[in-house]
Amino acid sequence: MSMNAKERLVVIGGDAAGMSAASQARRMRGPGELEIVAFERGHFSSFSACGIPYWVSGDVDERDRLIARTPEEHRARDIDLRMRTEVTEIDVAAGRVRARDVDSGAESWTSYDKLVIATGARPIRPGMPGADAPGVHGVQTLDDGQALLDSLTRARGRRAVVVGAGYIGVEMAEALIKRGYEVTVVNRDKEPMSTLDPDMGRLVHRAMEGLGITMVDDAEVTKVLTNDDGRVRAVATEDAEYPADVVVLGIGVRPGTALARAAGLPLGAHGGLLTDRAMRVRGHENIWAGGDCVEVLDLVSGQWRYVPLGTHANKHGQIIGTNAGGGYATFPGVVGTAVSKVCDLEIGRTGLREKDARRVGLQFETVTIESTSRAGYYPGASPMTVKMLAERRTGRLLGVQIVGREGAAKRVDIAAVALTAGLTVEQMTALDLGYAPPFSPVWDPVLVAARKATRKVRGGAP
Amino acid sequence: MSMNAKERLVVIGGDAAGMSAASQARRMRGPGELEIVAFERGHFSSFSACGIPYWVSGDVDERDRLIARTPEEHRARDIDLRMRTEVTEIDVAAGRVRARDVDSGAESWTSYDKLVIATGARPIRPGMPGADAPGVHGVQTLDDGQALLDSLTRARGRRAVVVGAGYIGVEMAEALIKRGYEVTVVNRDKEPMSTLDPDMGRLVHRAMEGLGITMVDDAEVTKVLTNDDGRVRAVATEDAEYPADVVVLGIGVRPGTALARAAGLPLGAHGGLLTDRAMRVRGHENIWAGGDCVEVLDLVSGQWRYVPLGTHANKHGQIIGTNAGGGYATFPGVVGTAVSKVCDLEIGRTGLREKDARRVGLQFETVTIESTSRAGYYPGASPMTVKMLAERRTGRLLGVQIVGREGAAKRVDIAAVALTAGLTVEQMTALDLGYAPPFSPVWDPVLVAARKATRKVRGGAP
Numbered sequence: 051m052s053m054n055a056k057e058r059l060v061v062i063g064g065d066a067a068g069m070s071a072a073s074q075a076r077r078m079r080g081p082g083e084l085e086i087v088a089f090e091r092g093h094f095s096s097f098s099a100c101g102i103p104y105w106v107s108g109d110v111d112e113r114d115r116l117i118a119r120t121p122e123e124h125r126a127r128d129i130d131l132r133m134r135t136e137v138t139e140i141d142v143a144a145g146r147v148r149a150r151d152v153d154s155g156a157e158s159w160t161s162y163d164k165l166v167i168a169t170g171a172r173p174i175r176p177g178m179p180g181a182d183a184p185g186v187h188g189v190q191t192l193d194d195g196q197a198l199l200d201s202l203t204r205a206r207g208r209r210a211v212v213v214g215a216g217y218i219g220v221e222m223a224e225a226l227i228k229r230g231y232e233v234t235v236v237n238r239d240k241e242p243m244s245t246l247d248p249d250m251g252r253l254v255h256r257a258m259e260g261l262g263i264t265m266v267d268d269a270e271v272t273k274v275l276t277n278d279d280g281r282v283r284a285v286a287t288e289d290a291e292y293p294a295d296v297v298v299l300g301i302g303v304r305p306g307t308a309l310a311r312a313a314g315l316p317l318g319a320h321g322g323l324l325t326d327r328a329m330r331v332r333g334h335e336n337i338w339a340g341g342d343c344v345e346v347l348d349l350v351s352g353q354w355r356y357v358p359l360g361t362h363a364n365k366h367g368q369i370i371g372t373n374a375g376g377g378y379a380t381f382p383g384v385v386g387t388a389v390s391k392v393c394d395l396e397i398g399r400t401g402l403r404e405k406d407a408r409r410v411g412l413q414f415e416t417v418t419i420e421s422t423s424r425a426g427y428y429p430g431a432s433p434m435t436v437k438m439l440a441e442r443r444t445g446r447l448l449g450v451q452i453v454g455r456e457g458a459a460k461r462v463d464i465a466a467v468a469l470t471a472g473l474t475v476e477q478m479t480a481l482d483l484g485y486a487p488p489f490s491p492v493w494d495p496v497l498v499a500a501r502k503a504t505r506k507v508r509g510g511a512p
Numbered sequence: 513m514s515m516n517a518k519e520r521l522v523v524i525g526g527d528a529a530g531m532s533a534a535s536q537a538r539r540m541r542g543p544g545e546l547e548i549v550a551f552e553r554g555h556f557s558s559f560s561a562c563g564i565p566y567w568v569s570g571d572v573d574e575r576d577r578l579i580a581r582t583p584e585e586h587r588a589r590d591i592d593l594r595m596r597t598e599v600t601e602i603d604v605a606a607g608r609v610r611a612r613d614v615d616s617g618a619e620s621w622t623s624y625d626k627l628v629i630a631t632g633a634r635p636i637r638p639g640m641p642g643a644d645a646p647g648v649h650g651v652q653t654l655d656d657g658q659a660l661l662d663s664l665t666r667a668r669g670r671r672a673v674v675v676g677a678g679y680i681g682v683e684m685a686e687a688l689i690k691r692g693y694e695v696t697v698v699n700r701d702k703e704p705m706s707t708l709d710p711d712m713g714r715l716v717h718r719a720m721e722g723l724g725i726t727m728v729d730d731a732e733v734t735k736v737l738t739n740d741d742g743r744v745r746a747v748a749t750e751d752a753e754y755p756a757d758v759v760v761l762g763i764g765v766r767p768g769t770a771l772a773r774a775a776g777l778p779l780g781a782h783g784g785l786l787t788d789r790a791m792r793v794r795g796h797e798n799i800w801a802g803g804d805c806v807e808v809l810d811l812v813s814g815q816w817r818y819v820p821l822g823t824h825a826n827k828h829g830q831i832i833g834t835n836a837g838g839g840y841a842t843f844p845g846v847v848g849t850a851v852s853k854v855c856d857l858e859i860g861r862t863g864l865r866e867k868d869a870r871r872v873g874l875q876f877e878t879v880t881i882e883s884t885s886r887a888g889y890y891p892g893a894s895p896m897t898v899k900m901l902a903e904r905r906t907g908r909l910l911g912v913q914i915v916g917r918e919g920a921a922k923r924v925d926i927a928a929v930a931l932t933a934g935l936t937v938e939q940m941t942a943l944d945l946g947y948a949p950p951f952s953p954v955w956d957p958v959l960v961a962a963r964k965a966t967r968k969v970r971g972g973a974p
Contacts, residue, residue: 066954077974101889101949115889217948361947364954368941368963377973382942389946398946427563427577457922460952463945464925470943471933479830480844481932483925484851484860485823486679487563490922492528492826501830511839512539 057084059374060147060162062137062309064090065097066360067341068168069119070367071374072129078375081128087160088129089149091136094192095121100360102195103218106202107225113192140165140313142334164336164374167310167323168367171303171342171358176213180274185282186297189218198298205295208232211285213271215242218300220254220392223263226298227393234264234292236271236285245388246451247403249418250437253453257395266292303358305343318345320356327380329370338374340366340381347383350401350448350469351410357384385469386449389459398462401449401469402439413442417502421495423457425487434458438465438475438499445474445507450496457489464496475503519546521836522609522624524599524771526552527559528822529803530630531581532829533836534591540837543590549622550591551611553598556654557583562822564657565680568664569687575654602627602775604796626798626836629772629785630829633765633804633820638675642736647744648759651680660760667757670694673747675733677704680762682716682854685725688760689855696726696754698733698747707850708913709865711880712899715915719857728754765820767805780807782818789842791832800836802828802843809845812863812910812931813872819846847931848911851921860924863911863931864901875904879964883957885919887949896920900927900937900961907936907969912958919951926958937965 059075061068072086096119104110124131132149138157139148146161173188175181185205187198210226212219215237226233235242235258241251242258242265255265266287274297275284284291305322307315316324316332322345324332329344331337341363345354365381372379387400407414416439424431434454441448450465452458468478478500485492493501505511521537523530534548558581566572586593594611600619601610608623635650637643647667649660672688674681677699688695697704697720703713704720704727717727728749736759737746746753767784769777778786778794784807786794791806793799803825807816827843834841849862869876878901886893896916903910912927914920930940940962947954955963967973 074974098887098889098949098954100947100954101887104890104949109891110889221948359947360954361945365942372974375974380942382939385944387944387946389948389951391948391950400944400946425560425563427560427572428566429571459948460919460922460946461925463923463943463956464929466944466946467926467929467933467935470939471929471935473929473933477844477932480827480842481925482847482849482862482928483823484849484862484922484928485562485821486683486851486853486921487560487566488853489851492560492562492822494925512536512834512837 056082057163058161059084059086059164059166060160061086061088061166061168062147063168063170063341064088064095064131064133065168065170065341066363067367067370068166069096069124070364071166071168071338071340071370072124073127074368074371075375076127076129078372078377084375086129088124088131089135089137090131090133091152092191092193093134095119095124095131095133097192098360099190102189102192103221103225105195106189106198106222107228109228113196116192137309140309142313142315165338166370166374167331167337167339167343168341169306169309169343172306173299174302174304175299176271176301178271178273180276180282183274183276183280183282185295186274186299188299189222190303201296202229207295209293210234210296210298211236211292211294212298212300213285214300214302215239216244216300216302217388217390220258220390222298222300223258224392227261227263234266236266236269236287236292238268238270240268242267243397245399246397247437250435250451250453253435254395254397257453258392261393261395303342305356307343310339310343318354320345322356324354327382328373329366329381330373338370340370349383349385351406353410357386359388385466387462387466389462391459394455396454396456396459398452398459399450400462400466401447403449404439407439407448412448414439414448415442415503415506417499417506419495419499419502421498422491423454424489425491428487430456432456434495436495436499438503440475440503440507442507445476445504447473447475447478450499461496475500475507479504518544519625520623521546521548521626521628522622523548523550523628523630524609525630525632525803526550526557526593526595527630527632527803528825529829529832530628531558531586532826533628533630533800533802533832534586535589536830536833537837538589538591540834540839546837548591550586550593551597551599552593552595553614554653554655555596557581557586557593557595559654560822561652564651564654565683565687567657568651568660568684569690571690575658578654599771602771604775604777627800628832628836629793629799629801629805630803631768631771631805634768635761636764636766637761638733638763640733640735642738642744645736645738645742645744647757648736648761650761651684652765663758664691669757671755672696672758672760673698673754673756674760674762675747676762676764677701678706678762678764679850679852682720682852684760684762685720686854689723689725696728698728698731698749698754700730700732702730704729705859707861708859709899712897712913712915715897716857716859719915720854723855723857765804767818769805772801772805780816782807784818786816789844790835791828791843792835800832802832811845811847813868815872819848821850847928849924849928851924853921856917858916858918858921860914860921861912862924862928863909865911866901869901869910874910876901876910877904877965877968879961879968881957881961881964883960884953885916886951887953890949892918894918896957898957898961900965902937902965902969904969907938907966909935909937909940912961923958937962937969941966
């Protein structure tokens, strides 16, 4: 405890998880009871990193629209948010953190009664030559986004290479297409969107080609080539060179847990902090962690995974703030839902892929069906492919992947709830889903897949 | 059993439930084992009544696109479908039905080993004077739709009155607007869409007015006024007259169970046939019933209701065909999901309204929230209102109603699955729903409602 009776909550990280936790703790307890100090090393608080592609594309007209709450707004709620201040050490034994003013370099210790670690993720930067050349950009922070936009202004030509074909890669491909670039996506996996099974990734590959994007799969970028002025001019793989006036790296992130590791806090197999259901760091009564620096329980596989997503970070913050504020709330885990789009192509997935299921010893049946977004006779009905995995014998739903156009992506929510509830595919065939011709065929595509999966689990009965 | 070893399955009704049952029974057992005879009194088999408004609007260019399978297609699958043949009596004791050729009037008996009753619904026709005048139309069948289209061609002016503001009423209002009519909707309830609570119906009222539709609520049509030539010229309520060149009746349907009643089969409080979970008519081993002529178990209230919807009819047919074909399948019940649209206004609902909950003795909390269809900063984000009912103390989800624009209606599917699984609103706050800026705010509107409902159930804790 600090000298006075008032407790102090210290938050490391001023983005979704950290500031949600701070805000919720403040709702639970007023400033007379709880002091809240938050440290953020960057220039921005509570921003939507997920929105950066849409800012780059021009769909979102200015940066500040991606900021959910400014430092001033947080301070007006009695949260002492210290920007451009990086925590450099957690002293668990003494209950204090050391923080450094990024600009002045001045350091000082701040003691805590309760600590929230929300240090987020770090982009994976490839070690190859030229990766730091001007014109090569990550898109993790608003500063990154601004640098990319400035770079696009300066670029001599209109050729862009996106390295990586996950969510960020495909969203950035769309952004650059919208800005009039010729876009090449270079991807180390056999198909884009490796969060899908390759057969569904293949549909994304084809659709992206249909949008005029050059897709290079199964190719590792070995170096970035530069002009005499040092600026990027091409991306090289073992087999080829792809000219580029600008390069965007979308090759994923890892947990930002250097501080936690140095403090001896428990990390999992994927490098993320390990928490209990109340988001408390295991073995530490007064330390919580959430967002992109923690691992989460996958409710379908029963194993812990690393799933850095803003939607989880916000939930974690809510849970942590409730608990740190003296209430009670838990985060049960995730089922692995994600949605994305590239122009009018929509992609949704939830649960396990085939290889995930195999890895955890689950045997399963898979089915893939073609249906439409609306009644077949209704204008604008577009094709939709749904793949479904069901456990052998029990028929329990294991996963769903959907690729289509309008109305495809968010349909995975149906499966996300079914996974959470542990429904079998046969139970799903009876789901009372909304039907009207503008919204669905009379059998929703998810139900069509569930029917086919049911037959397969039953051994082919009609 | 009939004279030979082969069994005969007789189906009364050639639309969704009946022909789905026949088709599924055929998949289960070949023509060497099972003879299938189906009777349909109308001109069409397996058509989408739900599609009629979109045919009238011109969105669907021709009638035949609403026909899922023609009589010839059924016959090609060894289903002896007899069109324009009306069953006039079921002789349960002798195991036979009497059928009449509608055109010739000839009658004959057909014996059955197994019987499927899929006699559908009958439109409620008001008893008021003038209801049968030329220019006054129901929209239950394709013949009705054709008559309405012909009537629109003949109408002298462009004023339409729609009587009733349920799904059919609002969809027909859209259809007539699209055809360039001035539309007035006259509705006996306080607000349109009485499947919503009045506070949510109010939003529909306002939005429909915004579309240029004249909304007359809380008004009973007392008579239809006609010209000298007998054709409709206006609709009268107690207080006013509304000029009309055409009138569409959308005041609902009741179960078509006159045959079943005469045969002594068990009917429920709403006039629909009562079945067990296998869709077998209670107390009758070899008779099944499904579609718009049966009552269904409401899984949320635990009581039997009348919910005539094509999506249920198709499921019933599937279940019945499986069972009549010697397999095993059950229909667990409904949660009351329905979606609709009027131009760009979307309406979704599932579960219980306030008055439904009260009627079955449930105490509850309600919350209503405003959110958006996409991240607030993403182009095209539109407002969405979500109302949620949760049981007092247990927090079990009881119902959700959503009114908004794009992406609003089908979001009720999330709640439909949650209702099926019996989730509490607090469990719902942790649902792993798809998030990306083009599809949802970081907290999906359904989650925002669940969070607020959780706080209310907990007694206001933040």
